[in-house]
Amino acid sequence: AQSVTQLGSHVSVSEGALVLLRCNYSSSVPPYLFWYVQYPNQGLQLLLKYTSAATLVKGINGFEAEFKKSETSFHLTKPSAHMSDAAEYFCAVSLDNQGGKLIFGQGTELSVKP
Amino acid sequence: DAGVIQSPRHEVTEMGQEVTLRCKPISGHDYLFWYRQTMMRGLELLIYFNNNVPIDDSGMPEDRFSAKMPNASFSTLKIQPSEPRDSAVYFCASRRTANTGELFFGEGSRLTVL
Numbered sequence: 001a002q003s004v005t006q007l008g009s010h011v012s013v014s015e016g017a018l019v020l021l022r023c024n025y026s027s028s029v030p031p032y033l034f035w036y037v038q039y040p041n042q043g044l045q046l047l048l049k050y051t052s053a054a055t056l057v058k059g060i061n062g063f064e065a066e067f068k069k070s071e072t073s074f075h076l077t078k079p080s081a082h083m084s085d086a087a088e089y090f091c092a093v094s095l096d097n098q099g100g101k102l103i104f105g106q107g108t109e110l111s112v113k114p
Numbered sequence: 115d116a117g118v119i120q121s122p123r124h125e126v127t128e129m130g131q132e133v134t135l136r137c138k139p140i141s142g143h144d145y146l147f148w149y150r151q152t153m154m155r156g157l158e159l160l161i162y163f164n165n166n167v168p169i170d171d172s173g174m175p176e177d178r179f180s181a182k183m184p185n186a187s188f189s190t191l192k193i194q195p196s197e198p199r200d201s202a203v204y205f206c207a208s209r210r211t212a213n214t215g216e217l218f219f220g221e222g223s224r225l226t227v228l
Contacts (some may be wrong), residue, residue, distance in 0.1 A: 032215050043118070043205055043219030044157075051214070090157065094215040101147070101170060102215055104157040 002027040004074075004091045006105035014113045019063075019078040021108045023091030026072065033074040034092040034102065035065055044090060050074060061085070086112045116140070118220035120206050126226045132194040135223045137206030138187055147217060148181055148191050149205040157205075163189065164211075196227045 007022040025031055032051050036044040048059025055067040061084075065076045074091060091105040119138040127133055139146050147162040161171040166183045174181070178197070183189040193200055203224045207217040 034215050036217075041221070043207070043221050044217070045219065046216055049215055092215065101159055101162055102217060103159070106156045 002031055002093045002103060004033075004093045004103065004105040006089075006091050006108050008108055009106065010109045010111070012111040012113060013081045015083055016080050019076070019081045019085065019110065021076040021089050021091075021110065023065075023074045023076065023105060024072050025074060025091075025093050027093060030069075032094040033065075033067060034094065035059065035063070035074075035076050036090045036092060036104075038088045038090065038107075040087075047076070047089070081110075081112045083112050083114065086110055118206055118208055118218055120204075120220035120223050122223055123221065124224045124226075126228065127196055128228050129197055130195040131227075132192065133196045133200075133225060133227075135191040135204050135206075135225070137189045137191070137220060139189070139206070139208030140218055141187070142210065143208035143218070144186070144211050145209045146183060146189050147207040147209075148189070149207065150202045151205060151222070152202045160191070160204075193225075196225075198227045201225055201227050 003026045005024045034049045035047040037047050038044045047063050048057045050057050050067045058064045063078045088107045088109045090107045092102045094102045121136045144165050148160040150158045160173045161181045163183045181191045203222040205219050205222045207219045209217050
């Protein structure tokens, strides 16, 4: 069965610093991979998705992620953190042949220090 | 367009009472998902529907939980009888068939069972 593992339940960076949130997936077939963001007291919203096209995927708010099959990874990065990036980030995997249900990782809370 | 609408946003009830959570998906979306979020277990997929038909309810915790989708614009998640361990935020999400993994989430219903 497919799954995702997010390394680090909490990441803290300074404003302007690089953001790196790690995600590794497990899947026997090429997966679809996603990053979602959740701001306090809100639902999740899609940041970006990988669906077997380009391996470097750009999303909203300056975030991007790179699919690396050899490492089974899909890490999320942003060159320069902003205070408004503080939120919880979820990596997710989906297999289209399973009706597209989305399986989420445990989440990583990002804190941004001034 | 209006997003996914959930009600109530907050519910406090006593153990043993019946709880009904409601969801209106985005018009034109033919998949609907119910997720539960807790600190301990993260985001869990409870059940999802395609064209109003339940496809996978393997995540429903036990018989106390039931979900229906009588038409394309309405779904309910019912807990009867409720227990303190059901306390969580329940999210409804919807998507179009063509957009695997691109879920649109409601703002959630925060349930507290005393």
